[in-house]
Amino acid sequence: MPAGAVITGWGSALPDNVVTNADLEARLDTTDEWIVTRSGIRERRIGGSVSALATEAGRRALERAGVSPAQVELLVLATCTPDLAVPATSAAVHHALGLSGGAFDVNAACSGFVYALVAAYGAVSAGAARRVLLIGADCVSLLTDPDDRATAVLFADGAGAVVLEADDDDDGLLAVDLGVDGSAHDLLTCAHGGTMVMEGKEVFRRAVRVTVESATKALDRAELAPGDIALFVPHQANLRIIEAAANRLGIPMDRVAVVVDRTGNTSSASVPLALAAAADAGRLGPGDLVLMTGFGAGMAWASAVVRWAVDTTPGPGSGPRGASGASEP
Ligand code: UT7
Numbered sequence: 001m002p003a004g005a006v007i008t009g010w011g012s013a014l015p016d017n018v019v020t021n022a023d024l025e026a027r028l029d030t031t032d033e034w035i036v037t038r039s040g041i042r043e044r045r046i047g048g049s050v051s052a053l054a055t056e057a058g059r060r061a062l063e064r065a066g067v068s069p070a071q072v073e074l075l076v077l078a079t080c081t082p083d084l085a086v087p088a089t090s091a092a093v094h095h096a097l098g099l100s101g102g103a104f105d106v107n108a109a110c111s112g113f114v115y116a117l118v119a120a121y122g123a124v125s126a127g128a129a130r131r132v133l134l135i136g137a138d139c140v141s142l143l144t145d146p147d148d149r150a151t152a153v154l155f156a157d158g159a160g161a162v163v164l165e166a167d168d169d170d171d172g173l174l175a176v177d178l179g180v181d182g183s184a185h186d187l188l189t190c191a192h193g194g195t196m197v198m199e200g201k202e203v204f205r206r207a208v209r210v211t212v213e214s215a216t217k218a219l220d221r222a223e224l225a226p227g228d229i230a231l232f233v234p235h236q237a238n239l240r241i242i243e244a245a246a247n248r249l250g251i252p253m254d255r256v257a258v259v260v261d262r263t264g265n266t267s268s269a270s271v272p273l274a275l276a277a278a279a280d281a282g283r284l285g286p287g288d289l290v291l292m293t294g295f296g297a298g299m300a301w302a303s304a305v306v307r308w309a310v311d312t313t314p315g316p317g318s319g320p321r322g323a324s325g326a327s328e329p
Helices: 021-027 034-041 050-065 087-095 109-125 181-186 200-220 240-251 269-280
Strands: 003-012 016-021 043-045 075-077 103-107 131-139 157-167 173-180 230-236 289-296 300-307
Touching: 003 050, 003 109, 003 230, 003 269, 003 300, 021 034, 021 087, 021 173, 034 230, 034 240, 043 157, 050 087, 050 131, 050 157, 050 269, 075 087, 075 109, 087 103, 087 131, 103 109, 109 131, 109 173, 109 269, 109 300, 131 269, 157 269, 173 200, 181 200, 200 230, 200 240, 200 289, 200 300, 230 240, 230 269
Parallel strands: 075 103, 075 131, 230 289
Antiparallel strands: 003 157, 016 043, 131 157, 173 300, 289 300
C-alpha cells in the first residue's frame, strides 16, 4: 500500500468573457466602489459549462504533471453546478479527457475541492488508484439572478485542477479538518430551478470564524504553527474575509493566495484556482507546507495541510520530480 500521495500538476480554466464592475454598474443599482470595498472583486469570468471548463483545467493539470489520460485511475470532480442532475458531470469529463478508471462528483459547495482532495488522498492510500485527477469547477452564474445585485456581483465561473500521484516516501497530506453546521444550511440556498439566496452578513461572520477555527485545528493536528505555512489558500469569496482570517491566524498576506479580485466567487473552483495561480507564479517549492481552507453553503468547511513536492520555478529544471515524469507509459 502506498504511504501517501503528492500533487504533481495543476491547471486552471476560465471563460473568455470578462465582466468588469463597470459592466455591472451599467445595468445594476451598484457601483465599482461598493463592490471593491465590500468584496475586493474587480472583475469575474462568466460563461461556458462545468464540463468544458473542468476538461480544460484537467487537461492542463495532466500536461503539467506529465501524466497521460490513460494513466489516471480516478477522477474526482467537485461541483455544485453540475451540467445535468444525472449523470454526474465527472462522467462527461472522464470521456472528454479519455481517462481510465472511475469518476464521481462531490458537492460540498465552496469547501468541495478540499473535501474532494481528502477523498482523493483516501483513494490513493486505500490502494484504489495511484494517479488521481482532482478538479473543482463551477458555473455559479447559472444559479444567480443576473438582476439581483446582492449575488450577481459576487459569484462567477471557472475551474482548477490538480494531479495527485502515489508516493511511497512522502505523506503528502499532513492533517485535515472537516465539518458542517447543518443547522445553518438555510443561510445560503438555491432551490431546483430557483436562484441563489444568501444571508450575506451572517455568512460573512461565520466565514471568518470558521476559517480560523478549522485552519487552526488542521495546523494543531499536524503539530504546526501558522509561521510554518508557506502558502495559505483560503476560499475566495471576499477579500475582507480572507484578510480578516489571515490576520487572526497570524499569516501575512504575502503568504496568502488571492485571486478573488479577478475571478469573483467560483465556489468549488476557488481554492484550486488560487493554488494554481500561486504555483504558476513560482510561489511554491519542494517541502513547502500549504494550508487550504474552504467554507460555504451547508454550512460546510474543510481544511487540509499538504506538503508541496514539485518545483514551480518557471524555466528549465522546473516540473514534476522523479517518477512522476512524462515518460512512463
Ligand atoms: O462562498 C460562500 C460563502 N459566501 C460568503 O462568504 C459571502 C459572505 N458575505 C459577504 O461577502 C458580504 O456580506 C457581502 C459582500 C455579500 C455584503 O457585504 P456587507 O458589507 O455584509 O453588506 P450588506 O449585506 O450589509 O449590505 C450593505 C448595504 C445594504 O444596504 P442598506 O440596507 O444598508 O441600505 C445592501 O442593500 O449594501 C447594499 N447592497 C449593495 N449596494 C450596492 C447589497 N449589494 C449591493 C451592491 N451594490 N451590489
